[in-house]
Amino acid sequence: MNQDQLFEQIKKKQSFLCIGLDSDIKKIPEYLLETSDPLFSFNKEIIDATHEMAVAYKPNLAFYESLGSRGWQSLEKTVSYLKSKHPEIFIIADAKRGDIGNTSNLYARAFFETMHFDAVTVAPYMGEDSVKPFLLFENKWVILLALTSNKGAFDFQFLKDEGSGNQLFESVLKTSQNWGTAENLMYVVGATKAENLEGVRKIVPDHFLLVPGVGAQGGSLQEVAKFGMNKKCGLLVNSSRGIIYASSDSDFAEKAYKAAWVVQNEMKQLLTEAGLIN
Amino acid sequence: MNQDQLFEQIKKKQSFLCIGLDSDIKKIPEYLLETSDPLFSFNKEIIDATHEMAVAYKPNLAFYESLGSRGWQSLEKTVSYLKSKHPEIFIIADAKRGDIGNTSNLYARAFFETMHFDAVTVAPYMGEDSVKPFLLFENKWVILLALTSNKGAFDFQFLKDEGSGNQLFESVLKTSQNWGTAENLMYVVGATKAENLEGVRKIVPDHFLLVPGVGAQGGSLQEVAKFGMNKKCGLLVNSSRGIIYASSDSDFAEKAYKAAWVVQNEMKQLLTEAGLIN
Numbered sequence: 430m431n432q433d434q435l436f437e438q439i440k441k442k443q444s445f446l447c448i449g450l451d452s453d454i455k456k457i458p459e460y461l462l463e464t465s466d467p468l469f470s471f472n473k474e475i476i477d478a479t480h481e482m483a484v485a486y487k488p489n490l491a492f493y494e495s496l497g498s499r500g501w502q503s504l505e506k507t508v509s510y511l512k513s514k515h516p517e518i519f520i521i522a523d524a525k526r527g528d529i530g531n532t533s534n535l536y537a538r539a540f541f542e543t544m545h546f547d548a549v550t551v552a553p554y555m556g557e558d559s560v561k562p563f564l565l566f567e568n569k570w571v572i573l574l575a576l577t578s579n580k581g582a583f584d585f586q587f588l589k590d591e592g593s594g595n596q597l598f599e600s601v602l603k604t605s606q607n608w609g610t611a612e613n614l615m616y617v618v619g620a621t622k623a624e625n626l627e628g629v630r631k632i633v634p635d636h637f638l639l640v641p642g643v644g645a646q647g648g649s650l651q652e653v654a655k656f657g658m659n660k661k662c663g664l665l666v667n668s669s670r671g672i673i674y675a676s677s678d679s680d681f682a683e684k685a686y687k688a689a690w691v692v693q694n695e696m697k698q699l700l701t702e703a704g705l706i707n
Numbered sequence: 708m709n710q711d712q713l714f715e716q717i718k719k720k721q722s723f724l725c726i727g728l729d730s731d732i733k734k735i736p737e738y739l740l741e742t743s744d745p746l747f748s749f750n751k752e753i754i755d756a757t758h759e760m761a762v763a764y765k766p767n768l769a770f771y772e773s774l775g776s777r778g779w780q781s782l783e784k785t786v787s788y789l790k791s792k793h794p795e796i797f798i799i800a801d802a803k804r805g806d807i808g809n810t811s812n813l814y815a816r817a818f819f820e821t822m823h824f825d826a827v828t829v830a831p832y833m834g835e836d837s838v839k840p841f842l843l844f845e846n847k848w849v850i851l852l853a854l855t856s857n858k859g860a861f862d863f864q865f866l867k868d869e870g871s872g873n874q875l876f877e878s879v880l881k882t883s884q885n886w887g888t889a890e891n892l893m894y895v896v897g898a899t900k901a902e903n904l905e906g907v908r909k910i911v912p913d914h915f916l917l918v919p920g921v922g923a924q925g926g927s928l929q930e931v932a933k934f935g936m937n938k939k940c941g942l943l944v945n946s947s948r949g950i951i952y953a954s955s956d957s958d959f960a961e962k963a964y965k966a967a968w969v970v971q972n973e974m975k976q977l978l979t980e981a982g983l984i985n
Contacts, residue, residue, distance in 0.1 A: 491806060491811070494817040501776035532729075532767060536773070539772040554852055555852070555857060581838075586832070589869040590867065592866075
């Protein structure tokens with residue numbers, strides 16, 4: 430999927446919502462544990478209930494890996510289900526990978542070829558050759574960690590480089606401009622650091638940003654839109670727990686629908702105010 | 708496994724060799740593709756041939772993930788085989804994981820509970836709460852990326868913090884001292900940057916270092932030992948391609964044995980010169 434196609438979806442669905450499939454075997458309704466593949470059963474119901482309001486889904490790999498190869502099977506089935514039923518939806522592997530060149534190439538094959546994700550989150554610590562192999566796949570995306578939503582972000586991401594005066598996350602944004610374009614590179618910028626979005630937008634005006642941290646982590650959607658939105662929206666705002674665990678009972682899919690609807694409605698208003706939809 | 712037990716193994720085997728199981732379906736001998744689980748068949752033969760000379764094995768997750776859930780099955784079988792046949796051997800998941808706290812906790816469960824790895828490599832970019840969940844498991848280890856062996860290491864790891872004067876990898880070493888101890892935290896320091904090992908040792912005199920980059924990537928074992936060895940050896944030096952792909956033919960296990968023997972013999976000499984073994 431390219432940037433224009435993604436923006437078309439956003440306008441069509443009047444939404445820039447990404448639903449995080451942080452599907453935890455310990456949190457899903459108990460009756461699903463009796464199905465042959467509980468995580469997939471859960472995801473399927475969530476997708477069926479929410480797909481009209483989501484432009485993207487983002488399975489978080491840790492939740493699947495915690496079940497070993499069985500969890501990977503649930504993940505593969507989820508991606509296949511999405512691709513066959515809703516080929517217009519953007520699928521992000523929230524995997525935070527990154528290794529030396531030949532190894533990153535294999536991770537890219539895993540997510541883009543063996544499975545059919547559209548994007549994968551990548552950690553920048555190991556630099557250019559750990560990121561570039563992911564950028565060689567046509568119409569596939571790297572979503573590079575820049576400023577994360579967690580407390581630990583303050584440990585290193587704000588360290589200020591003596592030479593350039595850039596904070597580390599700014600160096601990541603600037604240096605990575607040489608590796609990819611707004612057509613294959615997005616950035617993770619946490620909603621809990623919305624005050625930094627203005628500065629981020631000065632460095633990367635045209636790139637899409639994947640924004641976690643709205644909802645359970647406390648970030649504000651209005652703030653994110655105010656400082657982060659660009660002329661093609663440029664935002665995918667993620668919500669995980671607030672939607673998929675809106676209820677822990679058998680009505681979880683219906684409650685997920687309602688929770689997604691509330692967010693999508695707010696997004697519709699923000700897109701309208703920005704003049705991106707009528 | 709604790710630090711003393713690891714050192715005991717090093718003295719007993721007269722080796723600080725870690726063999727990297729970068730087992731690539733495209734590189735293993737063709738006749739193995741006819742077995743029901745080619746990657747496991749390959750690993751089993753490598754392990755059978757080399758286990759007397761290796762104190763650690765390090766499967767690189769990308770190689771397994773590139774095959775999807777099937778690859779994860781090969782990985783699970785490899786870890787089970789090692790744990791049942793050679794419980795004294797230290798097993799490292801080279802996974803370079805790291806995410807917000809609740810997600811890192813799930814990665815830790817994946818590697819330490821669902822599978823039975825002794826250690827997992829973790830990327831430091833997201834800071835304390837992305838690393839700490841891994842440190843809560845008794846006798847399990849985090850191996851934190853500090854200074855990697857690849858060219859991209861120069862993009863960010865050497866940026867000098869204006870406030871402290873530390874380069875980023877030094878900040879990672881220093882800050883993480885507050886998160887764990889020499890009993891549950893090691894660091895990745897590439898052999899291709901052996902000149903930095905002296906400085907690293909000043910910051911972390913007692914911690915084990917996992918050193919990739921000897922062999923195919925050009926690092927020198929003598930240099931690594933000269934600058935990196937401490938009184939409990941403190942080194943696990945990894946070799947992957949130089950050993951497991953010493954031959955691409957049906958004699959691959961025999962040639963792997965010989966390649967491992969050469970490295971182990973050099974290590975024996977270095978341990979003797981350091982007075983750690985007789």
